[in-house]
Amino acid sequence: MKTTDSFGRPLVAVTGMGVVTSLGRGKDENWTALTSGRSGIHPITRFPTSHLATTIAGTVDFLPESRRGASPLTYALADLAAEEAVGEAGLPAADFGGPLFLAAPPVEIDWHHRLRLYAQSQRAGDWRSLIEAAREANEAELFDESQFATIADRIAEKYGTRGLPITLSTACASGATAIQLGIEAIRRGECDRALAIGSDGSATAEALIRFSLLSALTTQNEVPEKASKPFSKDRSGFVLAEGSGAMVLESLEGAIARGAEILGIMRGCGEKADDFHRTRSKPDGSPAIAAVRAALSDAGMSEDEIEYINAHGTSTPENDKMEHLSLSTVFGVRMPTVPISSNKSMIGHTLSAAGAVEAVFSIMTMREGVIPPTINYENPDPAIELDVVPNVKRDADVATVLSNSFGFGGQNTCLVMAREAG
């Protein structure tokens, strides 16, 4: 088998995958739910929702860490996904032997800790009391939670990844960027394998409020499972969610040599930043168009070769319109017939994890020959003419996938995956 691509670079295989979302833990639970069109969106119970415009989310509530704050939950989610991925790859559990790329949300000391420390302080009405109380308390765990390096450091320690682990953020594109960094490192010949994880357990009250204040979230709270409706006319914002996705990436040559099962091939990745606005994309869609084209060109493929698109599909009025515009520009008259679906219709927007979670689902789509649907597609947006695989899964022979991730702050990343080395 050929183990290099048309540019002579090492082909990158996926040999292990793990995932956690509000739909459940692990690939099996998630796949069963996704292909039966089940939503993981539910009323928020983690914190009171009085005064909040949005009272639903796709939080992961079934873990012991679910109520312990953003950092512990983000770690736990990353850990579970990594465990499943490394296990499937058949690699030693504590001696991974390649670098770690972790997409994770920015960290801050949790409000509950802030309030507790202040209650222990001199309460003198300014920030000095809080700092003094923090110093007095001298709680190692609190310090660790305030450090951006901690989660990756712990994952690196547990799985025996090599070198200085990289934690990154490209907002909603982060998970895809983590995979891209892994692909690039393998192509440079720096390593035979890399562990790429996207994890996000940051659905706190403050996070929800911040996105609310930007008018990014839907307020269709009445029937939570119907609130995320990408490409529908009455879509009104995304649903905040949590989750994690992990991939073991390996040079195809190395994977074959050790007899690993090849789950899929990462053919190409591309990115393009937007310089238009902090939360809105350029009206002509040129950055998203350029990101898709860059990914195709990096994969050495033409747009005709893409058989399915895993959409960014957030269910905001803006994103879905722009995504349609961009894809129509790239794919032309063929676009209305290319199946495209949004996992976010069921799992919500898992933010830093989304690109990795959706890459895992993209590979599963090819392996299982089943396209998960875009649910809640009852009122199509006439301005968006797409085959969104409405409401019900579809059996389909899919050999290639394009997965889109478009972030706040203008960071756009696209991945092209294939079932076989080709």
Added chain:
Amino acid sequence: MNPKDVVITGIGVVSSLGLGVDAHWQALTGAAPKPVLDGERFAPYTVHPLPEIDWSTQIPKRGDQRQMETWQRLGTYTAGLALDDAGMKDDEALCASMDMVVAAGGGERDVNVDQDILDTSLTRNDHDVLLNEKLTTELRPTLFLAQLSNLLAGNISIVHKVTGSSRTFMGEEGAGVSAIETAAARIRSGQSSHLLVGAAFQTEHPDMLLAYELGRHLQRGGWSPLWQRSPEEGGGVITGSGAAFLVLESREHAQKRGRTAYAAVGPVASGRARRGGDGLQDALEEMVGRLLGGDAPMLAISGASGAHAVTKAEKAALDARGHVTARGFSSLTGHMKEAQFPFAVALAALAVHHGKAYPAFAESERPFEAAPSAALATAVGYNCFEGMGLVVKA
């Protein structure tokens, strides 16, 4: 000489010592370089404050300035200095195809809103409801964007039109190390032709001090030189606001547009040493040996933080074979977290470019008389991760 060598063609630096490369070279090579300090605003903590900056010279639109707090303004401003210095600032095609790696922490929270919540919490037990009540009514919508780690890069794209790609690494000093290591590796392998890389840190905000003090890392007894800080006065770190951005290019890319480089980035090493016992010192000694090879006199631009055990380990590792002479710039700039390594590389590049070493930054530092043809840049995390890079003649 290889067409894919990584050369530094633009440098932007800001610290309490001034704005830009010339101001820093002069301040740091003067007879007895002196720190700029503010011991009052955040007493008992001393900080190295930002100098006065006219943001509009790099961020002309008021609307853009209003969308940011000081941290993002500082980074965007300093990135502009680097682009200017590289002669790329107004070259739309070069900026549009330019890649970017930013090392970032988080931005500034609203101190007044937070303090109001803290004070009100003392009179109520329904804290979660209180949070909802206050945050929904008091938070400014744009402040979230000013806090987001990846929005420094986002603002650089908007203001300077750098849009080839945009990646933000997080994780204190290590993020700065990885940013430069990855940037250099991408250029060397042909994955990128020109790249903007750097970081900014704005310490003049209570939350930025809180993050250190949760782990008792800050010095509380006023300023003293980096290598002479005592555990009796706290954790040893004195922070500073500052930023460093570099324009890196492949040699052939720089030559094609007729630019002279300050210096070239040689090998970069990074690690995640276990910090107990002699683990760190051993790892750093091994790293120095790997990067330097022989025993020729070498100038080291050290990003040591002042954190006691870690700084001691770094000093011991640099002193181990007697041929490395360190300059710890944090004595004069304060610790700039994510910006430490980019700043170290910038100062190393200036020394190589001028063929002149810096005088001692503190009394205990040994003289270095030779004209440096290379310099070692270091950043050892006050809590975790470490890295070094060799900067050589272009």
